Amino acid sequence: MFKSPSPLHEDARMKIVELLNDRLADGLDLHSQIKVAHWNVKGPQFAALHPLFESFAVALAAFNDEIAERAVTLGGRAHGTARQVAKASGLPEYPADATRDLEHVRLLAERFEKYLEGVRASRAMAEKLGDPDGVDLLTRVVAEFDKNAWFLRASLE
Numbered sequence: 030m031f032k033s034p035s036p037l038h039e040d041a042r043m044k045i046v047e048l049l050n051d052r053l054a055d056g057l058d059l060h061s062q063i064k065v066a067h068w069n070v071k072g073p074q075f076a077a078l079h080p081l082f083e084s085f086a087v088a089l090a091a092f093n094d095e096i097a098e099r100a101v102t103l104g105g106r107a108h109g110t111a112r113q114v115a116k117a118s119g120l121p122e123y124p125a126d127a128t129r130d131l132e133h134v135r136l137l138a139e140r141f142e143k144y145l146e147g148v149r150a151s152r153a154m155a156e157k158l159g160d161p162d163g164v165d166l167l168t169r170v171v172a173e174f175d176k177n178a179w180f181l182r183a184s185l186e
């Protein structure tokens with residue numbers, strides 16, 4: 030562990046860095062899957078979904094960056110190469126043959142919900158470890174991606 034401006038004990042910082050890296054792996058994996066949906070979506074809903082998926086990718090990229098930088102701020106390292114992410118992500122792989130608009134919506138909705146499970150669990154851990162700033166960051170992720178998951182679920186109703 031490197032030195033950190035954080036007042037948290039090194040033990041707590043180590044655990045938080047670990048959970049931030051788990052969320053980073055999921056987040057980078059999900060970002061790549063959103064882009065695959067953005068590129069390959071076809072069907073009558075194309076005009077609405079192509080830019081909607083891009084807006085999800087942009088929002089997630091910003092959070093991934095914040096999460097990685099928080100891990101380093103706490104004295105750790107950020108692990109985010111494609112190979113590291115492939116090993117560490119808890120999300121299922123994106124089907125290579127998906128094309129139809131609502132099929133992509135369903136696949137992304139399932140993955141957003143899986144991603145949010147991890148973020149909520151990490152937020153509870155950060156709370157336990159006495160890190161209100163980590164809790165705040167993860168709460169912003171939850172608020173944004175709950176909303177995005179709702180956009181997707183609303184398209185399926």
Ligand SMILES: [Fe+2]
Pocket residue numbers: 067083
């Ligand atoms: Fe694009």
